[in-house]
Amino acid sequence: MVVIHSNVEYTGDRYVASYPPEELNTEFKRKYPPDPFGEETSANARVWKVYKDEATAHDKSLLDGWNKTLDILLIFAGLFSAVATAFVIESYKLLQPDYEEYIAGALFAALSSRNGSGALDQALDLQDPNDFVPLRASRWLNGIWFTSLVLSLVVAFLCILLKQCIEEYSSRVSAPFPSLRHWSRRRTFYFDGMTEWALPVFVAILPLLLHAAVFLFLTGLALLLWSLDSINAAWILAVTSALLLFYVVSIVVPFLRPSCPSSTPIPRLLSKSIHLTHLRILSVVSQLAVREQIPLAFGWSPSEGPCTRLTFYVQFPVQYLILLVRRSIRYLLPAKVTEALTISYWKLRNSLTSSRAHLAGSRPYFLQLSKRETDRVDAYALRWLITTSPSSSVVSVGFQAIGSLSPWSPVVDVLRCASDLQAAVRRCLQDMYPRMLSNQHVMVFSEADVARDFRSAVCVW
Known part of the structure; x- marks a missing residue:
């Protein structure tokens, strides 16, 4: 049985419970000392310190991965565009009349007329360049290669824009801040803005566009060889088909086997x-x-x-x-x-x-920090901290901070509607009860921790 001792003091507008000084018996508590009871969501409270460290580590890993991906795409798109341009320079001539061939034919007809070897028939066979009509195969070839080149240029262009967006987000988040709570609100607002405007989706789709450009180029290469050498064209087409099959399988297999390393x-x-x-x-x-x-x-x-x-x-x-x-x-x-x-x-x-x-993700939709929107952003920050972190200590800090709010607070109203938050709260409480009912002699929680947990549970429900 756990007995909780506390003193209740009246501060003029509410009753506040006070507890003995908490023992810093864990590495987490030594790094993030507990706040005075009832001050768990103050401007520089522990929950905002934990949020800042967790969000900074999360953003660093996420943005570094995006930057590396975009750098690779930029290099490959540049090299591929140079290769595709060299082929396009030669292929687009198939859409124009060949004046050199016409002049050569006319000269040959003129020389043959001197020798009297049927030059009149050859002259009549010469086609007027103004009546030139491109072959259907030439149109397909140039359409495929021009599309491939445009896709690679679009990927390079979007990579530059996305890198600017990432840099802008980093500068906004790293700007000076008056308090940790203000930093948490600002980071939550801009991070949710990235999710709302589907920035992660754009980063994920860019490799797909570049892959499509490569397959289009290989298809056009097989089409070009088909009129020159059908055997080599069939070989290129077979290699391209095998590569396409492998690519499709590498995308489909992660749906069936989550452990597949080809997951993207x-x-x-x-x-x-x-x-x-x-x-x-x-x-x-x-x-x-x-x-x-x-x-x-x-x-x-x-x-x-x-x-x-x-x-x-x-x-x-x-x-x-x-x-x-x-x-x-x-x-x-x-x-x-x-x-x-x-x-x-x-x-x-x-x-x-x-x-x-x-x-x-969460969707704040106003830039003005009014009271209503501030409460909403605070709720999103607490929710992100509780539902994202794998550490039970971090989840406990975020959950305990809710109890310092009033049950009718707009922040609590937003949190009550989040089903993923409720699942995290249940996990936190299920982790707390075995600790309280265990017969361990070393107590890793204090009386104030138990009071904060129960107070938050009452506040949420």
Whole structure:
């Protein structure tokens, strides 16, 4: 049994519990000393120090990886563009009349006429350059190679833009700050902005564009050789097909075997999108059997702002149609079936919310730091710290900081709606109870830690 001793003092506007000085018995507590009870979210509180270190390490690893990827793409795109340009310079001539061939034919006809060897027939066979029409194969060849060259130049151009965006983000985050909480708000705002504007998606797609440029170039090379030497063209086409097959397999296999080393950001993005779409479809289907009045997939509430024409003409009819189907299902399906579908709906809805948050991230949408937006950004920062860090100590610090807020705080209201946060809180509490019920003689937690955990649990729920 754990007995918690504390003194309660009245500070004029609220009661504040005080505890004996906490023992710094772990490396984590020595690095991040606990805050006074009730000051866990102050301007320079421990939670913001932990957040700054965790976010800095996360950003350093992420941005370094992006910069290395973009550097490699820039070098390869430059070399590939030079090679493709050399071929394009020769291939585009196939789209123009060959005046040299026409002049050579005319000279040959003139010389043959002197010898009286049928030059008139040869002169009549000469084609007027103004009537020249490119061959279909020449058009395909130049279209493929020009597309390949344009894709490589687009990749190089976007690499430069993305490197500028990364540098701008780094300068914004590393700018001077008046307090650790201010830094956390600023970093959360700009980091979520990168996610909102799909910067990671652009970085992941650029290699795909360059791969497409390479395959187009190889296809055009086989097409060029086909009119010159069909055997060599068939060999180049076979090698290109084998390479394309290997490339497709390297993308598909990570879906089936997560341990596959060929995993890239492309399979991860595709997997998340497919998973999100699948959950969305199952959630809408299961939603039709839900008895209670719950938020609908196409619902609207006054808190979302004024009702738009799209909501009035599209979402309202769909909402009423779903309600009508629900009422009809009550009489068509047994109660046990509808109850099972209701349970499956809530499970799918929670999974859908968690997957969407993991895929799209948080979405602050105002630059002004008003009170409402500041609370929202604070909630996003605490949520990121709790749900992202693999360290239980970091999760505990973020969770304990919630308890210093009032239960009706807008920050807490935002946190209550995050299903991924609730899962992390359950993990934190499940980790706390075994520690309290164990018979270990060495106590790695203090009375204030237990009070902070319970206070945060009461605040969230």
